[in-house]
Amino acid sequence: MDSEEFKFRKPGEVRTRFAPAPTGFLHIGAARTALFNYLFAKKHKGVFVLRIEDTDIERSKPKYEKDILESLKWLGIEWDEGPDIDGNYGPYRQSKRLKIYSQYLEKLLAENKAYYCFCSEEELEAQRQYRLSIGEAPRYSRKCADLSKEEVERLRATRKPSVIRFRLPAKKIEFNDLIREKLEFDTSLIGDIVIAKNLTNPLYNFACVVDDFENKVSHVIRGEEHISNTPKQILLQEALNFPSPQYAHLPMILAPDRTKLSKRHGATGILEYRKEGYLPEAVINFIAFLGWNPGGEREIYSMPSLTKEFSIERVQKGGAIFNIKRLDFLNSFYIRQRSAEKLTELCLPYLLEAGLIEELKPAAEPSFMPSQALRKRKKEQKKDKVFGEQTQSTQLFEEKGAKFRIKATGEVINLAWLQKIVLIYQERLKKISEISESTEFFFKEKLEYEKNLLRWPRAKASAQEQVMADKEIKVSLDKSEKILSKIKPEDWNKENLEKILIPEAEKFSKELGRVGEPAAKIRETKIDRGYLLWPLRVALSGKEASAGPFEVVEILGKEKTIKRIKEAKELL
């Protein structure tokens, strides 16, 4: 409570904090602030504190607190001190610390460093407009600054609305910003700021100063928008006899049009990125490089290497534009790094969500399970249904017998089969969420596509402008069907299929060639496997772009492959 307590911070000990207001979802900018505080603390073997600044009772919402905690957890930004993940905030939520603030407030009042102000909001607004109109900074007139004790008592007794103002000393303030170096302010331009609505309702600048002191914060790393709050807070520290922490103000993160990042520019909440299928390591790597870089040419950094390399001096001063293409690049990189098991686990929720597959009904709940435990389990399952913590799929992985069913056909499938699909799309995914759209053809009963898609497009682009005729497509598909029908089930794998189909495709290219041209001439033309492989692949996938035909044929299996070829021929 008293400034002696501050001395409990060991000399040289680094303590940083992230102090968000739960008035919105945790967005990219705030996440980076949290990251840099975390990195700085870890780099210096210090302590990272999380504190919830909910003094604005109107706008603070529990759902935002939850969102903040869950976002940080997902990103792997772990706090050493702060609320428990499951809602036990202890002293790390300002609304739980009102007594502490009121004590400091009374002290300031008693020392005449703060005073009650009874001016009405209308009055203040009129003043503000006036000062603005004469080209000056709006500043409080100090009308109530020198009210006598008796007058204050009288006014308070009448229950006239009041606030508490800080008698802000007019002086030149200079502080050293770790990123921007020397910053100077003339506080005579600021005026007496309101530090509390009343004894039990502190406002940001005041509560922040008290908490930074109480939390023994050594380094305040925060966004650029707080630069102008810093002189006010330093003055408050002086009045309260608190030591000043070191400051570092991070550059803004801007939208592509150089304006402030907002909802207009797509997803801004961190958890939205999770839902879209971004990996936390990609998001971390990406935001770490917004306004900072280690100086070398390495671009891929994990949390541990970031912790090792981070230095506040290398933080940029200018604002950084958020470039989603780069995030996508990093995300696809990290997707390619994941193991097949992990990636499949990540894809599962999307496949389920898209209604492509469903989980086989689990065995009925044991009847002896207490109803309370049952309800709790149901509740948790509901919460984590799709994009939560994926606890369900993890569990399923552990149970070897995990099975799914293709919704459209009712076929029972296992994880190994899903893993094969995921694997051939691993290098094609920018975001996990793309898995359902690009692989849906594996799960459909019947494909729907334009008949023209079956035509090999390169044939169309040839000099003669000749297109594969329907008849030729049919010949091509017939050929594929014939070849594939002869392959034994035990030979039905990618390597074998390739070994058989490639020579056949080359042979077919010579046989067929382009419409109307004599075989002799065609033999001279370049071998083009597309005449056989393209119609085949489209017949199986119904898509212009997909994974390779051999892989698709293998995974689809003989029966479905033949069926789809037949269905394609019916289109012609």
Place this chain on the structure above:
RNA sequence: GGCCCCAUCGUAUAGUGGUUUAGUACGCAUGGUUCUCAGCCAUGUAACAGGGGUUCGACUCCCCUUGGGGCCGCCA
């Protein structure tokens, strides 16, 4: 309007007075591998905002202009 902050390719950045015909990555373009897409490989594209100083020498230091941003709440 006042105060404050910032400024290298489209984007993120390297660069801390001569090593720079300014490097890297993303993006984009072209070519190769390839039935397609993706991936991979190769090549290319593109920047020191402008003007004054200081200096033998300036992307690097100083000033001005311009441009961008932040704050000026009984929000944080």
